[in-house]
Amino acid sequence: MTVENNASGNSKPGAYKRVLLKLSGEALMGDDAFGINRATINRMVEEIVEVCAMGVELALVIGGGNIFRGVAPGAQGMDRATADYMGMMATIMNSLALQDALKRRGVDARVQSALNIEQVVEPYIRPKALRYLEEGKVVIFAAGTGNPFFTTDTAAALRGAEIGAEVVLKATKVDGIYSADPKKDPNATRYSRITFDEAITKRLEVMDATAFALCRDQKLPIKVFSINKPGALKRVLLGDDEGTLVHV
Numbered sequence: 001m002t003v004e005n006n007a008s009g010n011s012k013p014g015a016y017k018r019v020l021l022k023l024s025g026e027a028l029m030g031d032d033a034f035g036i037n038r039a040t041i042n043r044m045v046e047e048i049v050e051v052c053a054m055g056v057e058l059a060l061v062i063g064g065g066n067i068f069r070g071v072a073p074g075a076q077g078m079d080r081a082t083a084d085y086m087g088m089m090a091t092i093m094n095s096l097a098l099q100d101a102l103k104r105r106g107v108d109a110r111v112q113s114a115l116n117i118e119q120v121v122e123p124y125i126r127p128k129a130l131r132y133l134e135e136g137k138v139v140i141f142a143a144g145t146g147n148p149f150f151t152t153d154t155a156a157a158l159r160g161a162e163i164g165a166e167v168v169l170k171a172t173k174v175d176g177i178y179s180a181d182p183k184k185d186p187n188a189t190r191y192s193r194i195t196f197d198e199a200i201t202k203r204l205e206v207m208d209a210t211a212f213a214l215c216r217d218q219k220l221p222i223k224v225f226s227i228n229k230p231g232a233l234k235r236v237l238l239g240d241d242e243g244t245l246v247h248v
């Protein structure tokens with residue numbers, strides 16, 4: 001098994017062997033005000049099933065924005081680190097829900113957590129995670145990096161680098177990276193490619209700068225695409241022109 005990253009970010013159809021997929025926690029709400037929408041999680045699972053059928057080794061990180069965010073207004077006045085630990089625990093809940101939904105669909109998935117809650121979830125052990133991936137199991141990395149003041153985007157970059165993923169796929173609520181937040185600026189235009197340095201310098205907030213910097217240093221490309229567009233994940237894996245590629 002090679003652990004070299006594809007620094008160019010150019011993929012041949014079906015060329016990816018191992019990927020790290022970051023799923024938006026907030027998108028899990030669907031049209032609800034918070035929490036996990038059953039129809040939405042099932043739809044995400046169907047997309048994942050298709051990818052597994054392509055023989056891609058798949059690791060997942062899921063956010064927690066549908067339940068709790070350390071920097072959200074609801075956390076104002078709280079000690080930041082305490083709020084962040086609550087946010088990390090929210091990602092464990094999402095990870096368990098996702099594992100359950102995958103298992104119901106016949107996909108063997110394992111959750112590994114960066115925070116130890118041994119009665120509930122197994123701890124993150126890198127060699128074990130690598131073995132699961134080689135066995136064709138989906139591995140869900142929960143609790144982010146295990147440290148406050150970070151995000152699950154950074155966790156995705158970190159775990160992606162650790163497992164030798166060829167690309168980090170960020171499945172989010174927008175269909176790529178824009179010149180400005182498209183939810184605020186209707187004139188924003190979408191990039192099909194952008195370098196890490198440009199994304200950092202222009203302060204494009206679709207992903208945090210720590211995640212961009214880590215991927216840049218590890219020459220690990222990122223693809224940002226919409227979680228709500230049917231078939232987008234498969235198209236990304238086939239190398240189709242979908243979303244935005246961030247490269248060195």
Ligand SMILES: Nc1ncnc2c1ncn2[C@@H]1O[C@H](COP(=O)(O)OP(=O)(O)OP(=O)(O)O)[C@@H](O)[C@H]1O
Binds near residue numbers: 179205
């Ligand atoms: N330049 C930009 N291009 C695209 N999206 C942007 C940009 N700037 C800000 N955004 C916003 O970033 C959001 C995606 O990042 P965010 O971290 O909020 O979501 P997520 O990672 O998908 O969710 P979660 O943190 O719950 O997992 C988009 O919904 C979009 O409105």
Ligand SMILES: O=c1ccn([C@@H]2O[C@H](COP(=O)(O)O)[C@@H](O)[C@H]2O)c(=O)[nH]1
Binds near residue numbers: 083089
């Ligand atoms: O490494 C990490 C990852 C996450 N957190 C906290 O969890 C929430 C939810 O994660 P999102 O990436 O925002 O979906 C985040 O806001 C942090 O409060 C963390 O502290 N460390």
